Amino acid sequence: MKLKKFLCLGAAVLMIGALTACAGEEETPATTETAVSVAPTAEVAAPETQPVRDLGGRVITIASWADLNEPDEKKSAYEEALWEYRNEMMEKHNFKMEELAMSKWQDTLELFSTSTLAGEPAAEIFRFHATRTIAAVNSGLCYDLSTLDSIDPMDPKWNPPLAELMSVGDAQYGVAIPGRPKNMLFYNKRLFEEAGLDPDLPYDLQESGEWTWDTFMEISEKLTRDIDNDGVNDVYAMVMNSSGFAETVVMSNDGTYLGIDENGKYYNGLELPETIAALEWAADYWATDYDLAPSHWNGHEELFRTAQAAMYIAIEWSSTNLTQENMPDDWGLVSFPKGPNADGYRAMYKDPAYVIPNSYSKEEAEDIAFALDLWYGGVPGYDGEDQWKTELYPLYRDERGIEETNVIARVPENMRPDYTVALPSDFNAGLVATDVYYGKATVAESIEAYKNIWQIEVDKLNAKK
DSSP, X not given: OOOOOOOOOHHHHHHHXXXXXXXXXXXXXXXXXXOOOOOOOOOOOOOOXXXXXXXXXXXXXXXXXXXXXXXXXXXXXXXXXXXXHHHHXXXXXXXXXXXXXXXXXXXXXXXXHHHHHTTXXXXXXXXXXXXXXXXXXXXXXXXXXXXXXXXXXXXXXXOHHHHHHTEETTEEOOBOOOOOOXXXXXXXXXXXXXXXXXXXXXXXXXXXXXXXXXXXXXXXXXXXXXXXXXXXXXXXXXXXXXXXXXXXXXXXXXXXXXXXXXXXXXXXXXXXXXXXXXXXXXXXXXXXXXXXOOSSTXXXXXXXXXXXXXXXXXXXXXXXXXXXXXXXSOEEEEOOOBOTTOSSOOEEEOOOEEEOBTTSOHHHHHHHHHHHHHHTSOOTTSOSTTTHHHHHTTTOSSSHIIIIIIHHHTXXXXXXXXXXXXXXXXXXXXXXXXXXHTTSOOHHHHHHHHHHXXXXXXXXXXXXX
16 A cells, blocks of 8 residues: 655755855955945844743643553654653643543533532543533533633634534633544445445545435445345445434535524524435435344444445544454545535534633633643644644555545534534434334424424523523
């Protein structure tokens, strides 16, 4: 596999610098004019250097659901540089940063609320699971980061969809490091070839803008095969998780189950034309024999790895599991095909957030934010805008999944936040789709049955704003 290499122009820069220096040393011809005396110039004082910010030996704790320690053995040059940079920053600015498992992920909100209300936060920074981020904002206990000078929550190094979720008006209550896009489409290249399809076809269609619902349906028909002619399919086009599939299709058509309007209020998106059209198309797909559901609740990846189905919707992070050992067949990664209402390919994000309790003084919050910003700052030598690619190259079987698909997924206008994280954890947002999948209702009947239930939750969310 030939992966792109990043080239250095340092030699060219040095050459230009050398030529410039030579030109500056050219002698000027002697003159016969009488020399003019020049008064001695006053000595120019050296510019004052900015004093190093000293955090006074403060220990800053990130409360999480897992310990994060510096590994004894670094797995890559980047990891080596990351911890070298972090240790250098802690020594330079006289502080220590630690991330500790202080609760289970579902209990972090309670720890945050009780300790902050008591005026003694259990940690300087709290890391919230994606499903708890909105609840943290609604608690009224997060510091407004937009009022601080030591951090810019809208800096591109943070995650734009999360910034949108964690904002109320002009206030910004949390940040997240850029995450991995979810609802991406993995596909098995060998199964494409055996079905008579070019293994790069999804990439080519995505590049040309022709990767649409219609082409996806056509390809699914070819991928679904009864090889031994016994009346039972031996290979299916798609691993099916009905709620996840429907959520992906809705996103790909610029629809939504739950959205936020220009006034910052939540709205029920079940009756949007884009959402209805997406669910109708999903129902049409389910009416075919192109998909295969696992026999147990978490068997979706297994069906893909064992080549029982050619395509699989999952978070991009699944690339870490699809190793040569776990899956001998080569695979590719594309965006889900776009629906007729969308003008591009979409990617959804659902990431943890970092917040600072609002019981700290502004001076304390500035120091905490300064340390957080440093901790996730650009590592020297790895701070280019394409740095994220270096972490993906060892995981992928081709360049196109990185250079094309992941680039598309990281364009801000293509990124979509998962607003359903605002809903209560016991609210089953997938029922509107699964009832259709299992034949309990048509799309129209399912929307009619659930729209008022959704509206009750929307009204509750808006009441907290």
